[in-house]
Amino acid sequence: MPEPCVVVIEDEPQIRLFLRAALTGQGYRLFETGTGEDGLVEVASRQPDVVIVDLGLPDIDGLEVIARLREWSTVPIIVLSARGQEQDKIKALDAGADDYLSKPFGIGELLARMRVALRHRAHVDRDSAESTLTVGDLHIDLGRRRVLIQGAEVHLTPIEYRLLATLVRHAGKVITHRRLLHEVWGPNAGDQSHYLRVYMAHLRRKLEKDSARPRHLVTEPGVGYRLLTE
Amino acid sequence: MPEPCVVVIEDEPQIRLFLRAALTGQGYRLFETGTGEDGLVEVASRQPDVVIVDLGLPDIDGLEVIARLREWSTVPIIVLSARGQEQDKIKALDAGADDYLSKPFGIGELLARMRVALRHRAHVDRDSAESTLTVGDLHIDLGRRRVLIQGAEVHLTPIEYRLLATLVRHAGKVITHRRLLHEVWGPNAGDQSHYLRVYMAHLRRKLEKDSARPRHLVTEPGVGYRLLTE
DNA sequence: GCCTCATGTCAAGAAACGGTCAAGATCGAG
DNA sequence: CTCGATCTTGACCGTTTCTTGACATGAGGC
Numbered sequence: 001m002p003e004p005c006v007v008v009i010e011d012e013p014q015i016r017l018f019l020r021a022a023l024t025g026q027g028y029r030l031f032e033t034g035t036g037e038d039g040l041v042e043v044a045s046r047q048p049d050v051v052i053v054d055l056g057l058p059d060i061d062g063l064e065v066i067a068r069l070r071e072w073s074t075v076p077i078i079v080l081s082a083r084g085q086e087q088d089k090i091k092a093l094d095a096g097a098d099d100y101l102s103k104p105f106g107i108g109e110l111l112a113r114m115r116v117a118l119r120h121r122a123h124v125d126r127d128s129a130e131s132t133l134t135v136g137d138l139h140i141d142l143g144r145r146r147v148l149i150q151g152a153e154v155h156l157t158p159i160e161y162r163l164l165a166t167l168v169r170h171a172g173k174v175i176t177h178r179r180l181l182h183e184v185w186g187p188n189a190g191d192q193s194h195y196l197r198v199y200m201a202h203l204r205r206k207l208e209k210d211s212a213r214p215r216h217l218v219t220e221p222g223v224g225y226r227l228l229t230e
Numbered sequence: 231m232p233e234p235c236v237v238v239i240e241d242e243p244q245i246r247l248f249l250r251a252a253l254t255g256q257g258y259r260l261f262e263t264g265t266g267e268d269g270l271v272e273v274a275s276r277q278p279d280v281v282i283v284d285l286g287l288p289d290i291d292g293l294e295v296i297a298r299l300r301e302w303s304t305v306p307i308i309v310l311s312a313r314g315q316e317q318d319k320i321k322a323l324d325a326g327a328d329d330y331l332s333k334p335f336g337i338g339e340l341l342a343r344m345r346v347a348l349r350h351r352a353h354v355d356r357d358s359a360e361s362t363l364t365v366g367d368l369h370i371d372l373g374r375r376r377v378l379i380q381g382a383e384v385h386l387t388p389i390e391y392r393l394l395a396t397l398v399r400h401a402g403k404v405i406t407h408r409r410l411l412h413e414v415w416g417p418n419a420g421d422q423s424h425y426l427r428v429y430m431a432h433l434r435r436k437l438e439k440d441s442a443r444p445r446h447l448v449t450e451p452g453v454g455y456r457l458l459t460e
Numbered sequence: 461g462c463c464t465c466a467t468g469t470c471a472a473g474a475a476a477c478g479g480t481c482a483a484g485a486t487c488g489a490g
Numbered sequence: 491c492t493c494g495a496t497c498t499t500g501a502c503c504g505t506t507t508c509t510t511g512a513c514a515t516g517a518g519g520c
Contacts, residue, residue, distance in 0.1 A: 090341075109320060111320075144402055145404045145450065201469060219468095221517085222466075423477090425498080430479085451507080452476090
């Protein structure tokens, strides 16, 4: 995940300063607003990975900010509040917040709870995201562990698949014999590059029309192999 | 969601009493254990909707309980702890916990945070898996815990059902032997892939017309099994 | 042309893997 | 306690997959 994005809705300048220092230091992309109304707009336009909101805002009640966010967004919401009463926490959490920290809080704890929130989001995303590659008539779906050639499923043995998957993960780039052996046969494979020749032959027989003139799995003599991406 | 199920891993009798009163009063189905090892087994067998774990257990460190749960389960974990140091919180959250309450805590807050956890789970479940799946003549209703083949109900034993349910939850994708064993037999199953063979045979006999040529439950040699969705 | 090195092809034995059956062991209900 | 259902475990067998060796091919240097 490149640079998770955070919207902070907080009016106290001191806390904003504090958050800005901590969060940018951790590599977060940070957007700040001082009012609830602005905050709602900011979340809508930035589509952040997590929202931090103070309950004591000058314009709208923090609880209402949460409720209005929840009408259309499932972004994780972490509440900061000067009030530590149990009733306040319950109301905020039931309004749709995911976590609640009473001031004063440690920055380490906030960061840890943000990591929890990001983990949740990542989890939801992972299932929907698919890592798949299509090159000409060859289609590889790493998520489902399937390989299609001209729409027909090809059965690969575990080693064949691991070899192909390694090439796919570095598609377009050369991978050395050494590296392939290491990733497919494990660290004790040494320099048995014989294995590679045998299995590249297997893959070509299954995936290439003319295995003497490979269009996908090409040899880089003396170096390694490469999966062409065009 | 009918009667959410909670596993409590806690050794202090006083707190157990407290939790029991509060949670059963709210309509939770409650299972308690006093040690980490028992807790892991209990979570595996009960498949709860949320887990509450105390960090100060007599046998294993609470952090390790969390880490070992996270090897195979994504169930929400709420940590209770007598220690309120920031470092403790950070470690537990980074180990995979979803929330952290320092004792003494209010029961209302705990209940609110449990509602948050259940909300998350409902969300993830809804996204990743329909509660009912129909493929050809096979119909599976996870909500009602019923399996129909050509409209006729099939009786499955608990393990058979859990195995099928795990495959359904990841329908279309390959699930490794290791993962299936973890999710069905619990964390101590090791690599007894023998179990899998026996039970896949049972399922096929009940669900496939020709168990030698399965149309739903297919083997991915050397890797795992897959429930076909087409 | 001929030699050599890196690579590709083929096939056979060995090893691992998965499917099946059935005999104990265990558990829970009556 | 007894019975039946369910789970665990062991043995067996056929098949797939991996490893290994022998040999073929082909490009580049002499």
